[in-house]
Amino acid sequence: MRPVLEIGGTHVTAALVDLSAGTVHGRPAREPLTPQGGAEEILGRLARAASRLEAPPSATWGVAVPGPFDYAAGVALFQGVGKFDSLYGTDVGAALRARIRPAPAALRFVNDADAFGIGEHTGGAAAGHARAVCLTLGSGVGSAFLVDGMPVNDGPLVPPEGSAHRLVLDGRPLEETVSRRAIRAAYARAQDGDPDDVPDVRGIAARARAGDAPAGTVLAHAFRALGVAMAPWTIRFGAGVLVVGGSISASWDLVVAPLREGLSDGGAAGLRVAPALLPDTASLLGAARWAASSASDEEGSQGVRL
Incomplete structure (x- = not known):
């Protein structure tokens, strides 16, 4: 069993992963997080969730965490991003090794979007594809460009840092x-209203299905734009599939048609598009696979280069 942590904006999940079966073993442990909390509070909650697992002694843990983060060194670089700013400059790896019981032998950190992609390749919608691009749509656009299930975060075939959120469309x-x-x-x-008074994307999607024309237009515009932006990179990378996950992908019936239209307009009409098959467990599986891979080769790098 491989112990893992998945650190999100509002909670942390700890789980034991059976990589041979591609499943999460037992019930994961969860603790709420306050992104604006102090460093000791945040680290304490991470360690509390991890310690509830009763993981094997001296295990190598996989830890999926959002950026900005120095994944090889295990040091937090959150600054001005509205979450975890109190951890800036903290050696999170050392802090967790000192707090988790039983103490880990090591912690291998991986970007949360990369962990999601690795997990989808392990047993989800990207399985069987030598090259795949996986996106997570929510508060932003997370991405993983995968070759044989491992992320590529450098080189001419991917956006800067392998990150779709670095892309620019129509000058923005x-x-x-x-x-x-x-x-x-x-x-x-579109409604001449206040952004604070409109529903979340799930609510906008519900209105679109009920015949609200502005809601449908707004969603179609966004997902077509996503396809246009991603098309040249999927072509350059040679992707066999584009997998879409994240909270917004729950409205897949409204995502898929404009996304395909945008891909087609961008020259990637034949690309396979699929929703994530493991929305709840992909990041956990991916963190476990990353830890196993990193522990075996000790490369200590975040991804591979093409």
């Missing part, structure tokens, strides 16, 4: 068009 960052915040703002403009 992609996340100003495709994100929870951007979609809600666009719908508010």
